[in-house]
Amino acid sequence: MKNIEEYCKDKNIKLTPVRHKVLELLQNEKSGLGAYRILDLLREAGFNSQPPVAYRALDFLVEHGFVHKIESQNSFVACTDPGVHHSPxxxxxxxxxxxxxxxxxxxxxxxxxxxxxxxxxxxxxxxxxxxxxxxxxxx
Amino acid sequence: MKNIEEYCKDKNIKLTPVRHKVLELLQNEKSGLGAYRILDLLREAGFNSQPPVAYRALDFLVEHGFVHKIESQNSFVACTDPGVHHSPxxxxxxxxxxxxxxxxxxxxxxxxxxxxxxxxxxxxxxxxxxxxxxxxxxx
DNA sequence: AAACCTCATGATATAATATAACATTACATA
DNA sequence: TATGTAATGTTATATTATATCATGAGGTTT
The missing domain is CATH 3.30.1490.190 (Ferric-uptake regulator, C-terminal dimerisarion domain)
Incomplete structure (x- = not known):
């Protein structure tokens, strides 16, 4: 996480609170999390909980390679080697x-x-x- | 298709009209078809068109290896080498x-x-x- | 033939996943 | 200050998938 925070600071990429929280949630899980499960967890953490909130954060995280989507589950996992381009x-x-x-x-x-x-x-x-x-x- | 029909007859697997039609629809397409697109095409062909109809037929076809699901698209394609076990x-x-x-x-x-x-x-x-x-x- | 079993289909409802569209806010900077 | 851009808020709706219970069609057993 620290690495990602620095990486974002360096590159002027905005790891906003909700994005940070979603990433944190995923990093704490061994399984994939669905968008609506993430939404529940965000709600519990006091965030706005409409679907676009989760999907936008996930889009951002996937786009920057911090998170991967598991297509066969429609779920998401934190990347274990962020910042390094790879075919997972x-x-x-x-x-x-x-x-x-x-x-x-x-x-x-x-x-x-x-x-x-x-x-x-x-x-x-x-x-x-x-x-x-x-x-x-x-x- | 002929091969599949024979295969089913041999193994006493029931390739019912709706299953046959779905397979035919997929074999005529180069792209993947979504379940609801298949449903529309079934309707056009005079079949019952409730979602479970399509999903049941697809489940059957996938289970027997006549069709594959494309996970990244939630779509389905006809198998090009049915009957032969393989990792597509x-x-x-x-x-x-x-x-x-x-x-x-x-x-x-x-x-x-x-x-x-x-x-x-x-x-x-x-x-x-x-x-x-x-x-x-x-x- | 009647009873029964199994698999397939019919039908309704609803769950789960995802996006469109438009309004508002926040912040950088011209 | 005003202006542009990215992020967030908000509502609605689209898309994908399954649960559940009822009905039917075809064999098999008795």
């Missing part, structure tokens, strides 16, 4: 519902390369793996 | 909106392997690439 790969545990970002693999960019070779010009990849995390597997 | 990789063109299924790459299963190596037990992968297709790139 997510591991979604169906037992404990944790969502974790895999350390960047060559294989992620290999997919892009393979698709590029077919003539398709990749701009962004969405990669989400569903399964059981190591902790849950051990039990 | 989609290429989504943001110009012409076409969605095409990439020929199966080693790299898709490499991702699984790499994640498995970290202890995460992959059961399913969702891989969607956004960009510009070869046809649109040439223009």
């Amino acid at each position: 790969v997510f591991m979604i545990c169906k037992k404990c519902e944790s969502v974790s970002e895999a350390p960047t693999f060559e294989t992620a960019s290999n997919i892009s390369d393979a698709l590029m070779a077919t003539g398709f010009n990749v701009e962004q990849t969405i990669i989400e793996a569903e399964g059981v995390c190591s902790t849950c597997s051990e039990q | 990789v989609f290429m989504i063109c943001k110009k012409c909106e076409s969605v095409s299924e990439a020929p199966t790459f080693e790299t898709a299963s490499n991702i699984s392997d790499a994640l498995m190596a970290t202890g995460f037990n992959v059961e399913q992968t969702i891989i969607e690439a956004e960009g510009v297709c070869s046809t649109c790139s040439e223009q």
Whole structure:
């Protein structure tokens, strides 16, 4: 969080209270949070709680790479490596519902390369793996 | 389609009229279709048009691998290789909106392997690439 | 044939996710 | 001060998806 605050100050990006709060909420969660769950938590924290409030904050955070959207869940998670451009790969545990970002693999960019070779010009990849995390597997 | 019809007959899977129609609609489209767009098309074709009708048909088709869901669009596309178990990789063109299924790459299963190596037990992968297709790139 | 089971469909309502549109405020700076 | 830009407030509505209970269609058992 400190890093992000500095990054924003440096780049003159406005991490306003509501944006800061949403980011904080996401950083405190291992699972993805839906926009309306975030909205509830904002309300509890004393913020205005109309849907656009949450969606705007999320748009901002996603746009700046501080948060990722998990497409298969319509949920959001904090980025574990903000500021560094990357193609995230997510591991979604169906037992404990944790969502974790895999350390960047060559294989992620290999997919892009393979698709590029077919003539398709990749701009962004969405990669989400569903399964059981190591902790849950051990039990 | 013929193949799927035979496959269903063989396995005693019921490809009812509404399911058949939804599959046909998707096979005639290069883009993904949303459930409510499908619903409209069903209505035009004289079918009952309440939401559960479309969702049930889609659930069935997805379950049997005849159709895939495009998570980043909440849309659906016909599978280009039905009956064969695979981890699809989609290429989504943001110009012409076409969605095409990439020929199966080693790299898709490499991702699984790499994640498995970290202890995460992959059961399913969702891989969607956004960009510009070869046809649109040439223009 | 009657009773029964299972799966599919019909029908209504509502939940969950997301955005459009326009008004207002806050702050930087010309 | 006034003017521009970005952020926030506010209301309404669009879009996507599911819960629930009723009805029907087709086999299977007795």
